[in-house]
Amino acid sequence: MAVRCWGIVCGLALVKFGNPVIMEGFVSWPSDGFEWLLSPWPLTLGYGLVALALGLSLRAMPGRRGWNPRWLALAPAAWLAWQCLSALDTVDRALTRLTLPHFIVCGACFFAGYKLLALRPTLRGFWAVCAAALLWVLAYGVDQRFRGLPETRAFILEHEATHWQNFPPEERSRWERSGVLIRTAEGWTAHPMLLEKARSLRISSTLFYPNTLAGALLLFGPPVLWAVATTPLLTTGARALMGSIVGGGALACLYWSGSRSGWLVALGLGLVTFLVWPWPRTTKLAVLTVLTVLGLGVFAFRHAAFFQRGAPSVVARLDYWEAAWHTAWEHPWLGTGPGTFQRPYEQRKRPESEMARLAHNDYLQQASDSGWPAALFYGAWVWGGLIWTGRRLWRQPAHEGFFVWLGLLGWAVQSCVEFNLYIPALAWPAFLWLGWLAGGTGENDSTKPAHPA
Known part of the structure; x- marks a missing residue:
């Protein structure tokens, strides 16, 4: 029951x-059943769900004793303590009040995975719930690609041609207050980001924006595919069909998301998988060659126009990273406060640069927001945990733990160019799984399977 609760x-x-x-302030409480089904929920509900799962787990499972290795417990504890210190001297208390509880929940998820779930040799019931959620995300993304976004684009471009003069005045005023519409000399115009999104047809499904969807596919895809491919509840043919639906849907949604980093990281994960797979060397070399050529060919075809335009998002990220780097050195110990990157960036950004709320690099933003010690603790927690668990799971490529580790590796690598730490949909599962892997491998001999199915 407790394992399924964490799956929920x-x-x-x-x-x-x-x-x-x-951006929690932009999320309102659903007003009817339709909104409860399709709209995002306030984060307060998420905190309540985590507290409920933690309470059920503490009652249902005795938990493991001790920490092995000890540094893997000290890193997140030191990171959380440093976040609290940084919060005392924040430049924006409102942003920090939104960020700090989320960081505490990330630590709680890691604690739950390490101390409570780690005694479970498999999380098969957990993956069934995650598979259902991933299928919902894939279905939502397909619908968005073929129905939602074309209709939205037609709607926006139709009203943009008339400067929204024929749009209901009360709706126009509300959208203007929320920043969706901007008043100009000719009338009103949609926000440039909205226009770009309407023209690009890049899907984001239930996630914040396309690159966040790519991060979710990287994180959830490998363990869910393992669960589908090995479930004893289905026949061989049914497993192959479900695997094709999940794998094919994930690849299609990743392609339609237009995430360049997501596609390259996914290609890297595929190469890692086949590199360690126990196949003959010639077969392995052939598979790796085909996968590399095909993956890079699709990437070049999909993003040729982007590079012809001068890779604008890469230039923008370099601007964010430069600002975060200088801010980190100006405030080396406590930073500007958790979640406050946008405040120093407002002062540093070039006039032609687009405003950004996050640095698009979790590790660098930790240094900017909370100081270099926080960045060091966070890097030790994430990458130290991946190295600690990976050195045992590397020799078990067909095992559950390896596929969980693979998803975590994709999440951690993409965090170098995205803000996955600040997305609960990615951060909470990632730290829960990292804790489960760390707790399960810490007491096992490296020559034995860490998580027998």
């Missing part, structure tokens, strides 16, 4: 809590 937490996080925590 992760599944609902994927479907309902896909926005950055610092």
Whole structure:
């Protein structure tokens, strides 16, 4: 029961809590059944679900004793303590009040995975719930690609041609207050980001924006595919069909998301999988060659126009990172406060640069927001945990733990160019799984399977 409860937490996080925590003010409570089904939920509900799952787990499972290795417990504890210190001297208390509870929940998820779930040799019931949530995300993304976004684009471009003069005045005023519409000399115009989104047809499904969807597919895809491919509840043919639906749907949605980093990281994960797979060397070399050529060929075809335009998002990220780097050195110990990157960036950004709320690099933003010690603790927690668990799971490529580790690796690598830490849909499951892997491998001999199915 407790394991499935955590599965519900992760599944609902994927479907309902896909926005950055610092934008919680833009999420309103659903007003009817339709909105409860399709709209994001306030983060307060997510915190309540985590607290409920934690309480049930504490009652149902005795938990493991001790920490092995000890540094893997000290890193997140030191990171959380440093976040609290940084919060005392924040430049924006409102943003920090939104960010700090989320960081505490991330630590709680890691604690739950390490101390409570780690004694479970498999999380098969957990993955069933996550698979259902991922299928919902894939179905939502397909619908968005072929129905939702074309209709939205037609609607926006139709009203943009008339400067929204024929749009209901009360709706126009509300959209103007929320920043969706901007008043100009000719009338009104849609926000440039909205226009770009309408023209690009890049899907985001239930997540904040396309790159966040890519991060969710990288994180959830490998363990869910393992669960579908090995479930004893289905026949061989049914497993192959479900695997094709999940794998094919994930690849299609990743392609339609237009995420360049997501596609390259997914290609890297595929190469890692086949590199360690126990196949003959010639077969392995052939598969790796085909996968590399095909993956890079699709990437070049999909994003040729982007590079012809001068890779604008890459230039923008370099601007964010430069600002975060200088801010980190100006405030090396406590930063500017958790979640406050946008405040120093407002002062540093070039006039032609687009405003950003997050640095699009979790590790660098930790240094900017909370100081270099926080960045060091966070890097030790994430990458130290991946190295600690990966060195045992590397020799077990067909095992459950390896596929969980693979998803975590994709999440951690993409965090170098995105803000996955600030998305509950990605951060809460990631730290829960990292804790489960760390707790399960810490007491096992490296020559034995860490998580027998």
